[in-house]
Amino acid sequence: xxxxxxxxxxxxxxxxxxxxxxxxxxxxxxxxxxxxxxxxxxxxxxxxxxxxxxxxxxxxxxxxxxxxxxxxxxxxxxxxxxxxxxxxxxxxxxxxxxxxxxxxxxxxxxxxxxxxxxxxxxxxxxxxxxxxxxxxxxxxxxxxxxxxxxxxxxxxxxxxxxxxxxxxxxxxxxxxxxxxxxxxxxxxxxxxxxxxxxxxxxxxxxxxxxxxxxxxxxxxxxxxxxxxxxxxxxxxxxxxxxxxxxxxxxxxxxxxxxxxxxxxxxxxxxxxxxxxxxxxxxxxxxxxxx
Numbered sequence: 001x002x003x004x005x006x007x008x009x010x011x012x013x014x015x016x017x018x019x020x021x022x023x024x025x026x027x028x029x030x031x032x033x034x035x036x037x038x039x040x041x042x043x044x045x046x047x048x049x050x051x052x053x054x055x056x057x058x059x060x061x062x063x064x065x066x067x068x069x070x071x072x073x074x075x076x077x078x079x080x081x082x083x084x085x086x087x088x089x090x091x092x093x094x095x096x097x098x099x100x101x102x103x104x105x106x107x108x109x110x111x112x113x114x115x116x117x118x119x120x121x122x123x124x125x126x127x128x129x130x131x132x133x134x135x136x137x138x139x140x141x142x143x144x145x146x147x148x149x150x151x152x153x154x155x156x157x158x159x160x161x162x163x164x165x166x167x168x169x170x171x172x173x174x175x176x177x178x179x180x181x182x183x184x185x186x187x188x189x190x191x192x193x194x195x196x197x198x199x200x201x202x203x204x205x206x207x208x209x210x211x212x213x214x215x216x217x218x219x220x221x222x223x224x225x226x227x228x229x230x231x232x233x234x235x236x237x238x239x240x241x242x243x244x245x246x247x248x249x250x251x252x253x254x255x256x257x258x259x260x261x262x263x264x265x266x267x268x269x270x271x272x273x274x275x276x277x278x279x280x281x282x283x284x285x286x287x288x289x290x
Contacts, residue, residue, distance in 0.1 A: 004215045014220045015206045030261050032212040037272050039161035047162025051154040054214065055144020058151050060136065060158040067133035069124060077123020077131035079112055081105040083138040104151060107239060111228040114236040116195045125167050130179060132164055145214040148226055152199035153269060159196060160273050163188040197228040197236050200262045202254040204246060209254050211261050225254045229262025
């Protein structure tokens with residue numbers, strides 16, 4: 001992951017500020033940076049979103065393609081994640097970027113392994129034979145800290161924007177089944193994203209923890225907790241990252257903070273998505289290259 005080199009004096013300044021609930025950029029310990037969210041930014045996808053969280057810039061595109069259901073779940077579709085870390089940081093070139101991409105993809109698989117996160121049964125066309133497979137491609141354009149949270153926000157926004165064509169299964173007299181896709185672009189299926197979790201990363205700095213850490217703050221943290229939280233505040237998964245240790249009391253405090261912050265994050269994100277949706281086709285688009 002991209003990192004910065006800080007002197008001992010700079011680290012001390014950041015750590016002391018966090019203990020007083022005053023971070024370098026003026027935020028409190030549980031405050032996010034200003035986030036920019038835009039959906040429908042890539043034309044040749046089923047759904048897309050771009051999220052800028054401080055200096056972190058994420059682009060997500062989702063492509064719906066027909067596939068065969070998995071043997072263990074014959075009446076469900078499924079999601080596939082691919083993460084490309086093409087950041088400008090030299091540390092993310094080559095194997096470093098590949099390892100980070102694999103780690104992020106595995107984290108997303110774990111977050112979405114919860115049964116209720118996405119209604120996968122709605123993606124089934126014909127049990128055991130045909131289903132929709134959602135290929136979620138994540139592109140890390142710029143790394144400015146807290147990439148897991150930014151990616152989870154972008155994935156949820158892209159799923160909200162995803163439109164899947166409606167399908168009819170026709171059967172002739174011989175029992176042969178044919179699939180017919182609707183030609184109408186507005187005749188489509190929308191996914192319910194109410195239960196899609198967002199990741200809240202809490203970084204332990206000194207005796208306190210912060211959310212949405214910058215690269216400088218991440219350099220002062222030896223351990224972080226990645227908590228995936230639903231809009232109702234339910235925790236679906238927890239992952240500890242970093243070389244440092246966390247005592248049980250800190251973990252419980254961070255979990256409570258994650259639930260609190262996660263609920264607020266979902267409310268703010270849903271408000272933005274609903275506002276964009278209300279504009280319809282008249283919404284001014286900035287676009288990927290804007």
